[in-house]
Amino acid sequence: MTVTNDRNLPDEALDRVFHALSDRTRRALVARLLEGPASVKELADPFPVTLPAIGKHLRVLEAAGLMHREIRGRTHICSLTPEALSDAASWLQTYRMFWEESLASLANEAERKEGD
């Protein structure tokens, strides 16, 4: 079995996407950006962390190709690049039928044991 996805994304790129999603603040930023573009300040406001800390998280999202920014004067407007999320979902999707089979057989085994 080999790892494939729709865009044939290189391993390095998928490493970066999953790494970007491995932090709850970054996942919350992605969730916020799915609602639409926002300035860095708007993105930072709901979080109890400093603006530089949010800036660092945003750079991780950018490096993973999950986000891009447009500079309008002194304001940076951040937007999601949803393709990268699709790549991560595609990787998981490739294997979904395998783990669903595993979960089903675990459930069957549990039922069988209860019946003993």
Next chain:
Amino acid sequence: MTVTNDRNLPDEALDRVFHALSDRTRRALVARLLEGPASVKELADPFPVTLPAIGKHLRVLEAAGLMHREIRGRTHICSLTPEALSDAASWLQTYRMFWEESLASLANEAERKEGD
């Protein structure tokens, strides 16, 4: 919008699952384990890295709840715990409709520009 999933998985747990998936060797180990249980040696064989390096990757997968091992004499038999993969997929699934809308509107915009 808040992050939810079927098992209401705590943020820390989801952090660990995505972190575990952020390495191509660990993703390949998960892919192999989806085919069925295997010994550490069987898991290590296809990889051009040392057995201790594979051992370290397996501990990351265990810490994320993606894998468990059964010790039979001197052999460790590793098996996938597929629930944790489902949790990661559920997180992505929660947002799929948002990014699919985003992708659709990007495609529409591109078509509109071509028509100009």
